[in-house]
């Protein structure tokens with residue numbers, strides 16, 4: 001049996017767990033940070049909560065005799081991805097990175113790339129009257145000092161107390177579709193969309209809506225993370241890589 005630890009919290013991680021669950025040669029455990037109010041559990045075995053940094057993760061890997069580590073966390077979850085690299089090296093096991101492709105601008109898009117939420121906040125304050133903030137719960141605090149702009153803040157769970165004074169909070173979880181996103185942007189008079197370049201189909205409708213409505217997008221680039229030994233964009237690629245490894249008898 002090959003023991004696989006999937007660092008999850010994404011739809012890709014859930015798809016991978018579903019693909020591997022039931023394979024008699026593979027024992028999969030998905031790990032979740034456990035910070036969202038209503039956890040969406042993947043198929044198969046799960047564990048919840050931090051490991052206590054890279055050392056704690058390496059200890060867990062040793063204790064549970066993990067053979068392969070898969071980092072399928074969100075592209076903006078940089079800390080756990082650094083821990084994964086360090087722990088995989090210390091444990092001498094391969095690290096597979098499952099990272100969804102970035103969104104790319106299309107004809108008709110008007111994107112301004114920025115490298116952080118703080119940079120996005122500075123730009124928004126100078127250009128936006130009514131901004132649609134779709135960066136999740138974390139990072140909303142960067143916009144808290146902006147008293148000029150009105151914000152529509154959308155996240156799965158409510159952000160902390162550090163939030164811009166003029167705002168409406170919308171708690172919602174994707175998938176979203178273009179018509180609904182357009183209706184939302186028109187009804188709130190949105191003039192700028194703020195997004196992380198998360199990639200994936202679940203939340204990309206906002207970009208099509210902004211394109212159709214001629215609304216500019218402030219696009220926050222992904223933080224750098226150390227590369228995996230094998231990098232895949234889709235769950236099926238990781239499942240195929242694991243199975244070919246089993247056929248070769250590597251683990």
Ligand code: NAP
Pocket residue numbers: 007008009010031032033034035048049050051052053054056057072073074076077078079080081083135136138
């Ligand atoms: P982060 O900043 O990279 O991680 C912070 C700490 O949370 C890590 O050091 C680790 O604690 C713990 N952690 C994170 N992911 C974990 C996992 N899968 N299993 C066990 N512990 C984990 O990550 P984050 O941005 O807070 O994201 C937390 C989770 O939410 C991730 O699983 C990610 O996939 C998901 N998520 C994040 C975003 C986003 O925009 N950041 C969006 C959607 C989903 P220890 O150091 O104690 O091990």
